[in-house]
Amino acid sequence: MTTSSETQKLVVVTGASTGMGAATARELAGRGFHVLAGVRRDKDADAVRAEHVEPVLLDITEPERIAALAARVGGDHRALHALVNNAGISVNAPVEALPLPEWRRQFEVNLFGHIAVTQALLPALLDSRGRVVNISSVGGKVALPAYGAYAGSKFALEAVSDSLRRELAPLGVKVVVIEPGGVRTEITGNAVAAVEELAGRMSAELNERYGKLLQAVVGQARSFDTGGLSADTAAKVIADAVTHRKPRTRYTVGRDGAVLTRLARLLPDRALDRLLAAGLRRHYPAPTGAAASASA
């Protein structure tokens, strides 16, 4: 329910053009906040603009855009209640096959971008005794094959969030991590297109080593997506973390996320390896021709 005191407060949501960011912006506006919704293109700004959803042009890897956001927040009489670091990309390939610039791009968005926005908005959050909500992933706790770059960026975000929480607790700012499992958004389609493009550029040798794994990873990613929750459902969990008076340090989203993060805590590495390999096995392409007869 909207209260007049909440409409006095700002929330920043990055990556609000689609998926969980767009849904979270709508959900928080519905709960009475004025949402500054980060988007990268004018056409997305037009699409997300709504009552109490104000688009701001923001690529979190561009310092000038981040400075402009900080100025927009600093010039507003309303307190900044929360920053939701949601923007993200998923760059998937085996460690050996992913070119270094792609590793860097993954970390620039999923880690350094969030740190830069957090640094810029911390003065306002310290003033308001607000909170930072970082959107991690089940991939912040479990690293599937071909997810080294994505999981690496999310494991790092989890660690940075722990340090930040412990630094800011005495200063009255809360830090919360959200760990979604599968959610139906644009991220899977974009990731699959990037994997397929990369696979097309891989040398014959790398293809021999990893081609089938990549096909299995694509199949599995599609199954996470079709079996995933809606972005609106995920947004309710994120909005609860933004609004709860005493939020938990971490929230999982969806049963798959909850089960896998718990198993990762409980199982020894080798057992987890076997479990993850079994989950991937059914997504491998069926053997054809001579390979099929040899394995029959």
Ligand SMILES: NC(=O)c1ccc[n+]([C@@H]2O[C@H](COP(=O)([O-])OP(=O)(O)OC[C@H]3O[C@@H](n4cnc5c(N)ncnc54)[C@H](OP(=O)(O)O)[C@@H]3O)[C@@H](O)[C@H]2O)c1
């Ligand atoms: N969907 C899942 O299953 C899932 C599971 C676990 C965690 N997550 C995490 O949830 C978060 C939201 O993802 P989503 O699933 O909602 O995917 P999505 O629909 O693809 O949304 C990602 C958002 O991030 C934005 N973005 C990408 N690069 C950016 C940059 N450099 N600067 C600013 N914004 C940028 C995108 O903007 P453009 O439209 O301009 O590209 C888009 O608004 C991500 O951090 C993701 O890792 C997703």
